[in-house]
Amino acid sequence: MRGMDMELAYRMLDxxxxxxxxxxxxxxxxxARAGSPSPRLAGRVLSELSDETTPWHRIVRADGTPTAHLRDEQLARLRSEGVLAxxxxxxxxxxxxxPGRAER
Incomplete structure (x- = not known):
């Protein structure tokens, strides 16, 4: 990831x-939780650095919509975890x- 702060990228993945x-x-x-003002950077990190263990499907746009090109797979994975759209x-x-709020 040319030109990227890898420490920040790994904080985002965490x-x-x-x-x-x-x-x-x-x-x-x-x-924000990783210390960056850039939601786009979070998307780039997920796109370029995530692997099969990364729960990428749990990350949505600010309006609650899934990633356009992965929409069906993302919604299916969320549905399997009880998240309905x-x-x-x-x-x-x-x-x-x-974080810090009592789990449901």
């Missing part, structure tokens, strides 16, 4: 890994992961 099954976070959530959008008030 934040993605911390999102529990049955919940989601936004790209902005991941960026309405018209292709996850209800962030219901499913958004808030």
């Amino acid at each position: 934040q993605v890994a911390a999102v529990p099954a049955g919940q989601v976070a936004t790209y902005g959530d991941i960026a 309405n018209n292709g959008r996850v209800d962030l008030r219901r499913y958004r992961y808030q």
